[in-house]
Amino acid sequence: MNKFSSIVVLLKSKISHDSTAEMGWVLFGQLVTVALSFVIVKILSGMGTKDFGIYVLVLTSAAFLGIIYGPLQQAFIRFYYEYLNKNLIDQYLKTVFKYLRTISLIFLFLVIIFNFLSAFLIEFSEPILFFILAGIYIIAFKVSEFFNSGLNVIRRRKENSILQSLEKIFIIILLLLFLYSKSLTLTNAFISLNASVIVFLFIKIFRFRKYVPLKANLPSNHADLHIKNILVKYSTPFLIWAFAAWLQLNGEKWIINEILTTSDVGIYAMMMMIVNTFVSFPINIINEFITPIIFKQVADVNQMENFKTGHSYILVTIAVALLLTIFSTIFTYLFGKEFIIIISNKTYTLYWYLLPLLCLGTGLFYTGQAQTMLGMVLNKPQKYIAPKISAGVLSVVFNLFLIKYFGISGVAYSILLVGIFYIIYISLVNKSLTKALQET
Numbered sequence: 001m002n003k004f005s006s007i008v009v010l011l012k013s014k015i016s017h018d019s020t021a022e023m024g025w026v027l028f029g030q031l032v033t034v035a036l037s038f039v040i041v042k043i044l045s046g047m048g049t050k051d052f053g054i055y056v057l058v059l060t061s062a063a064f065l066g067i068i069y070g071p072l073q074q075a076f077i078r079f080y081y082e083y084l085n086k087n088l089i090d091q092y093l094k095t096v097f098k099y100l101r102t103i104s105l106i107f108l109f110l111v112i113i114f115n116f117l118s119a120f121l122i123e124f125s126e127p128i129l130f131f132i133l134a135g136i137y138i139i140a141f142k143v144s145e146f147f148n149s150g151l152n153v154i155r156r157r158k159e160n161s162i163l164q165s166l167e168k169i170f171i172i173i174l175l176l177l178f179l180y181s182k183s184l185t186l187t188n189a190f191i192s193l194n195a196s197v198i199v200f201l202f203i204k205i206f207r208f209r210k211y212v213p214l215k216a217n218l219p220s221n222h223a224d225l226h227i228k229n230i231l232v233k234y235s236t237p238f239l240i241w242a243f244a245a246w247l248q249l250n251g252e253k254w255i256i257n258e259i260l261t262t263s264d265v266g267i268y269a270m271m272m273m274i275v276n277t278f279v280s281f282p283i284n285i286i287n288e289f290i291t292p293i294i295f296k297q298v299a300d301v302n303q304m305e306n307f308k309t310g311h312s313y314i315l316v317t318i319a320v321a322l323l324l325t326i327f328s329t330i331f332t333y334l335f336g337k338e339f340i341i342i343i344s345n346k347t348y349t350l351y352w353y354l355l356p357l358l359c360l361g362t363g364l365f366y367t368g369q370a371q372t373m374l375g376m377v378l379n380k381p382q383k384y385i386a387p388k389i390s391a392g393v394l395s396v397v398f399n400l401f402l403i404k405y406f407g408i409s410g411v412a413y414s415i416l417l418v419g420i421f422y423i424i425y426i427s428l429v430n431k432s433l434t435k436a437l438q439e440t
Contacts, residue, residue: 021158029161030285034277036168038343041273043175044189045266045344051186053266057257058134058190060250067243068107069142071235072099073149077291078234078376080153083227093212095227100146104139111135133190140197147204154211163200163207170196240385243392251392252399252411259403268408270348271355272362274339278328279363283321283370290317291373314373321370325363329356357412364419365391368426374433383433387425391418 045052076096083092111132144167151160174192178184257265290313332339336355340348368387375383395418402410 025157025161026285029157029164030281032161032165033168034281036165036172037273038277039172040168040175041270042343043172043179043184045270045348046179047184047186047189049263049266049347050261051266053257053262053264053269054186055189056265056269057253057262058138060253068103069100069146072096072103072231073146074376074381075231075234076146077149077153078379079230088227089212092227095231099231100143104143107139108136111139130187130190133187133194137190137194137197140194140201144197144201144204147201147208150208151204154208156207156211159207163204167196167200170199234379234381236382240389251396252403252414255396255399255403256408256411259400260407264408267348267350268411270340270344271351271358273343274332274336274355275328275358275362278331279324279359279366282324283317283366286317286320287370311374311377314370314377317373318367318370321363321367325360325367328359328363332356332359351408354409354412357416361412361415361417361419364423365415368419368423371423371426371430374430378433378437380433383429384426387422387429390425391422394418394421 044055047055079092080089083089114131114135148160148164151157151163171192174195175184175189178188178192253265253269256268332355337349337352340352372381372384375381395414398414398417399411402414404410406413
């Protein structure tokens with residue numbers, strides 16, 4: 001009780017006009033983005049459950065690419081303020097951008113090669129242009145996400161929120177033009193997505209470089225090698241994390257597609273859109289606001305007082321994630337079917353009764369995910385490799401078995417079981433980390 005009271009007192013002391021305004025812009029940006037995403041989904045779902053299922057499978061490919069981009073993004077956020085305090089921000093950003101540029105060019109080359117070979121070796125039901133557009137969109141989308149994080153980490157919340165909202169609005173305008181001209185196809189949908197993402201990607205890059213300009217002809221020194229080593233060392237565990245997380249959060253769509261149908265993928269994805277709205281998106285709002293603050297607070301992890309403050313923020317994030325899980329489970333039990341109809345149509349309500357289970361399982365996973373902030377603050381993300389891999393493998397095993405015997409219901413059972421397993425495992429890891437910290 002005393003610990004809870006001290007956290008409340010700490011939070012009150014940190015509330016100011018600036019922090020309130022920041023949180024307001026983060027909240028505004030996320031809420032508007034979610035609302036506009038629903039509009040986009042409403043338009044795309046009109047293509048039918050099969051085409052919507054194909055669209056969702058493309059998005060899982062974007063998530064898979066996050067296995068490479070994600071670790072660099074995590075390292076960038078974690079060490080930005082450390083190198084800023086050391087007056088090495090120029091070397092740091094140049095190194096990060098070099099990696100980002102190299103990764104993007106490699107994947108762009110692979111997209112071109114894949115599409116060139118597929119034209120001769122594979123017969124697709126969709127035109128080759130669709131796959132080219134999908135590949136370019138996936139790369140542009142991941143780079144755009146990186147610069148969303150960039151604007152966020154330098155605390156340009158207002159600008160970041162406005163740009164993300166305008167990006168969605170531009171997509172909607174283009175989709176509506178195709179819709180009203182009766183030419184909305186998967187290919188034209190990805191033309192719309194590409195046009196918006198690429199335009200706003202350049203705007204984000206320009207704005208970020210304006211606020212954090214890099215000096216020309218900066219002399220190289222031993223700091224460059226040190227920065228590279230830090231980035232590689234910190235990022236490597238996240239490569240394993242990301243692969244395991246993709247298996248857990250996206251692999252099931254491909255299993256559904258293989259065992260059931262692409263239409264079932266579309267229906268399931270629509271339900272997960274609602275789950276993400278009430279679980280993932282709100283938690284992301286908190287994370288987007290609090291993560292840069294925590295890392296700035298603990299830029300020097302040896303300052304115990306600063307660490308205690310940062311740890312209090314982490315505890316608040318975990319508590320909020322748990323409360324959101326409870327709320328979303330109850331809400332979807334009461335109003336889940338009606339909500340699906342609002343954002344799509346009755347075709348997607350076939351399995352609506354699974355929504356509470358999906359919310360509960362997903363919420364438990366994200367509550368466990370919130371707990372991993374402790375290891376990242378302590379520069380020990382590798383401590384979570386075992387639970388991450390275990391959760392990913394169990395997810396695949398459960399999905400293969402349960403979907404085969406229970407259909408779509410099997411996915412809900414799998415997500416719930418993995419969520420329970422994951423939060424317990426992460427809690428045990430954090431307990432050992434806290435014990436080791438107290439002994440030092």
